[in-house]
Amino acid sequence: MAILEVKDIHKSFGKTEVLKGISFSMEEGQVLSIIGSSGSGKTTLLRCICFLESADTGKILLDGAPLFDGDAPPLKPAAQRHLQTKIGLVFQQFNLFPQYNVLDNVTLAVKLRAKERPDFKKNRKQIYAEIEEKAKVLLAKMGLSDKLENYPCELSGGQQQRVSIARAMALEPKILFFDEPTSALDPELTGEILKVIRELAAEHMTMVIVTHEMNFAKEVSDHIVFMDHGVIAEEGRALDLFENPQTDRLKAFLSSHN
Amino acid sequence: MEKIIEQFPIVFQALNSGFLQTLKLFCTTLLGALPLGLIIAFGSMSKFKPLSAVVRTFVWIIRGSPLMIQLLIIYYFPGLVWNNPIWGSGENGRFLAATVAFIINYACYFSEIYRGGIQSIPVGQHEAAQVLGMSKGQTFFRVILLQVVKRIVPPMSNEIITLVKDTSLARIIALHEVLFTGENFLTGSRGIAGEVWPLFFTGVYYLIFSGLLTILFNKIEKKLSYFKV
Numbered sequence A: 001m002a003i004l005e006v007k008d009i010h011k012s013f014g015k016t017e018v019l020k021g022i023s024f025s026m027e028e029g030q031v032l033s034i035i036g037s038s039g040s041g042k043t044t045l046l047r048c049i050c051f052l053e054s055a056d057t058g059k060i061l062l063d064g065a066p067l068f069d070g071d072a073p074p075l076k077p078a079a080q081r082h083l084q085t086k087i088g089l090v091f092q093q094f095n096l097f098p099q100y101n102v103l104d105n106v107t108l109a110v111k112l113r114a115k116e117r118p119d120f121k122k123n124r125k126q127i128y129a130e131i132e133e134k135a136k137v138l139l140a141k142m143g144l145s146d147k148l149e150n151y152p153c154e155l156s157g158g159q160q161q162r163v164s165i166a167r168a169m170a171l172e173p174k175i176l177f178f179d180e181p182t183s184a185l186d187p188e189l190t191g192e193i194l195k196v197i198r199e200l201a202a203e204h205m206t207m208v209i210v211t212h213e214m215n216f217a218k219e220v221s222d223h224i225v226f227m228d229h230g231v232i233a234e235e236g237r238a239l240d241l242f243e244n245p246q247t248d249r250l251k252a253f254l255s256s257h258n
Numbered sequence B: 001m002e003k004i005i006e007q008f009p010i011v012f013q014a015l016n017s018g019f020l021q022t023l024k025l026f027c028t029t030l031l032g033a034l035p036l037g038l039i040i041a042f043g044s045m046s047k048f049k050p051l052s053a054v055v056r057t058f059v060w061i062i063r064g065s066p067l068m069i070q071l072l073i074i075y076y077f078p079g080l081v082w083n084n085p086i087w088g089s090g091e092n093g094r095f096l097a098a099t100v101a102f103i104i105n106y107a108c109y110f111s112e113i114y115r116g117g118i119q120s121i122p123v124g125q126h127e128a129a130q131v132l133g134m135s136k137g138q139t140f141f142r143v144i145l146l147q148v149v150k151r152i153v154p155p156m157s158n159e160i161i162t163l164v165k166d167t168s169l170a171r172i173i174a175l176h177e178v179l180f181t182g183e184n185f186l187t188g189s190r191g192i193a194g195e196v197w198p199l200f201f202t203g204v205y206y207l208i209f210s211g212l213l214t215i216l217f218n219k220i221e222k223k224l225s226y227f228k229v
């Protein structure tokens, strides 16, 4: 069964229809990249999946459970929050919490969620210690072991983005979304983020990546979705799509991105 | 000069007790206006349009008219118009009326500072907290609030130092704060009359107090300088 299923999603802002019937699905452990020119609706699509926007019609299923169903009443806040922690989102602008150090940025949401556990009162100390241990392991994987006590303003953009990836991973999401994770970085810093994503892919983390880095998309993805003006103009296996584009629109897009 | 040295102990004692009243008015105003201002700020940002319109109009009226008029209206209106002097007579009644006027006035000023602070926090902070599964309350108290505090410390400290000096407006309803106590030595008080220096000397109290507050606010700003917003 597909882990993520998007069925005929439509979304308008006022009179402009930004998503005009988007459908795709992906399997667990896959990496899917979404490419397409500016304004084609990539960010809007991610935001609709991650509850930051509400689609108008269509269906979005995560592991068979509806994240969105245009035919059903909207989810209750508690139900939405429960589903929310199963999906992670890494922003282009990092959006770290400036008043917390690196470790606290990663543990804050996990600790807040742990408060809902029935044994929280009894085992608080131990639960917090475990959460911190896990966060340190994650941050070590990101190469940030020596930055645990630093505040975001003391980090480079690349380091901040790695913290934000660790922060999203700390909730152990089933699927991780990236919206142009390297676009706010200096070119010499993009490599360190791409390396982290590559490592996550090697561990079969399910990921959806919006990116303008074509070589990277080709190398790391199993599947590519090409969006154009609110529709999926072409999709397919990464190699096929890049080596053998079928539509004129994709051919034009690829030639302008090389 | 000798005369002043002779009068000083009497004047000093009187001014000290006057300043105590000033201090009491200052503290109760802050205690009331700081939380009330936050409530007003949320009212003025409400998505329920009628509520935000009413709250914003109220804030405009209070900020757009002199505090002195508000003091006079709140003190005299119940007695003169309703024939119901709710404040009671004497110093306690005057203090109560002054406190109410100051709290309402300053809550409105604070609410605008809160509103500016809250609205200046990038929407990405709310969105990041939301996608991490935090509730609205958790997001506000654990993520947004301290960033707002950091942003509003400078404008707040200005406003609070203005309050130090504004407390002297309560003199208009004859509250025995420090300025009025000093002024009384002109007309005659505690065996001293026709002396203007006690009135001028009250300025020293305001200077010292606002100086101490400035130091305190600088400390708070330093404390919050470990992060950038």
Ligand SMILES: Nc1ncnc2c1ncn2[C@@H]1O[C@H](COP(=O)(O)OP(=O)(O)OP(=O)(O)O)[C@@H](O)[C@H]1O
Residues within 6 Å of the ligand: A013, A018, A036, A037, A038, A039, A040, A041, A042, A043, A044, A045
């Ligand atoms: N909140 C909004 N209100 C109105 N219009 C919006 C809003 N968000 C996005 N749009 C419009 O929707 C269209 C698609 O925007 P979107 O950000 O999804 O594009 P994108 O593919 O992510 O582009 P980019 O590559 O530049 O990030 C654009 O025309 C944009 O102006």
Ligand SMILES: [Mg+2]
Residues within 6 Å of the ligand: A042, A043, A044, A179
């Ligand atoms: Mg975008």
